[in-house]
Amino acid sequence: MSSRRPRWVPDREAKECTQCSTKFTFLKTRKHHCRSCGSVFCDSCTNYQSYLPEFEYTEPQRVCQSCHDKIATEIERTQNRAFSNNSHPSFSDDRDYNPPNSTSLPSSNPNSNSNGPSYYSTPPSQNGDDTQPAYAERKIVVLGSRAVGKSSITIRYAEKHFVDTYNPTIETKFPARIRYRGKEFNLKLLDTAGQDEHSILQPNYTIGTHCYVLVFSVVDRASFEMIRVLHDKVLNACAISPLQQTQAPKPNLASDHPSNSNGINGTSTAVENESKVVIILVGNMCDLERNRCVSNEEGEALARELGCSFIECSAKTDENIHKIFETAVHNYELRFNQEAYHQETPPTCLLL
Known part of the structure; x- marks a missing residue:
């Protein structure tokens, strides 16, 4: 049941910012109403985004x-109550997944073409054979502030639909399957609770993890500023110093990745360095261009600073969602499994 929206303070009554008391002017200092309380603030004091x-x-x-x-x-508080009442299905154990048969999964590459070569595709059907191959597993943990779209991204990729309502997540695992350079992988996607500067990474966020996806919203400046905090937490949990992460030599193999040739705006495919963890920086909600407060250039600059790949996406429109997880597998295999990476020569021409 919806609540009555707050009464907005009329513009004629608002002479200064409710919080910082900055005087409003016609050209320099604009007025903005808080959609939650209805009061009037300046730009910097309403530089926040929340679901209502x-x-x-x-x-x-x-x-x-x-x-x-x-x-x-x-x-x-809602999350804590859910924990105490065990009212949310939290999978803290490391149980194995039984992904659906590959015939029920569409291709992991939205631009794939059955007549042309592709790095990524759904594994072929097993045709009822009881002897299933042992697929390699890759655990990918999705981290970020509250309400940045972590669940929407994960569900969009794993279940092929968009969730437009916000329900705080405790922890949920999703299975997915992908073929990369002729090899099948079972992906274990871990959607986590929203993080802040005081949150502690749970042990199951770090045990057996192959890649971290750090998500911010391009319409929420605070979530972007939280990325450095999350990045440091990941490095600390993995016992890696920031200097080791950002200054280690980078392999000169990023051009092998098919996404480097398609020129998609909002995607930086620089492969991370030789440190012990793979990190992908993701800016979600790029479809809300009118509300954007974090530019693509800022995202790319932060990715260069942290030594990781950067991708802008939209869970709502499905833009670049597959690219996030394809890049995660690509970067991990390139860094930690280069012998297998070079066993199959990549195609010289890729049909997109």
């Missing part, structure tokens, strides 16, 4: 810092 499903908003809305913090606190 109780007001029947379907997309993240501009809110003030106070409301943003209150919403985040309430989400955390």
Whole structure:
């Protein structure tokens, strides 16, 4: 049941920012209403985005810092209650997955063509054969602040549909399957609870993990600024120093990746360095261009600083969703399994 939206303070009554008291001017300092409380703030004091499903908003809305913090606190309380009541299916054990037969899975490459070569495809049907091949497993953990679309990205890739309602996640695992350079992989995608600077990475986030996907929203500046904190937490959990992560030599093999030749805007496919962890930086909600507060150039600059690949995507439109997980497998195999990587010569021409 929806709630009544707050009464907005009329523009004529708003002479200064409610929080910082900056005087509003016609050209320099604009007025912005917080969609949660209705008060008027300046640009910097409403540089936050939150989901407000109780007001029947379907997309993240501009809110003030106070409301943003209150919403985040309430989400955390909801998560804690779910933990204490065991009301959410949390899979903390490392159980094996039984992915559906490959015939039920569409190709992992939205641009794949059955008549042309492809790096990524769905493994062929086993035709009822009881002797299934032993697929290699790759565990991919998706991390990010609250309400940046971690679940939407994971569900869009694994289950092929978009979830447009926000429900705080505790922890959920999704199976997927992909073929890369003639080899089949079972992907174990771990969708995690929203992180903040005080959150602790759970042991099952780090044990047996092959790649981390760090997600921010291009319409939420605070989530972008959280990336460095999350990146440091990952490095600390993996016992890697930031200097080791950013200054290790990079392999000169990134051009082998098929996505390097397609020129998709918002995608940086530089392969990470030789450190012990693979990280992909992802900017979600690129379809909300009018509300964007983090530019593509800022995302690319941060990726260069952290030594990781960068991809902009939209879970809503399915833009670049497959590329995230294809790049994760590619970068891991390139760095840690180069012998197998070179067993099959990549095609010189790729049909997209």
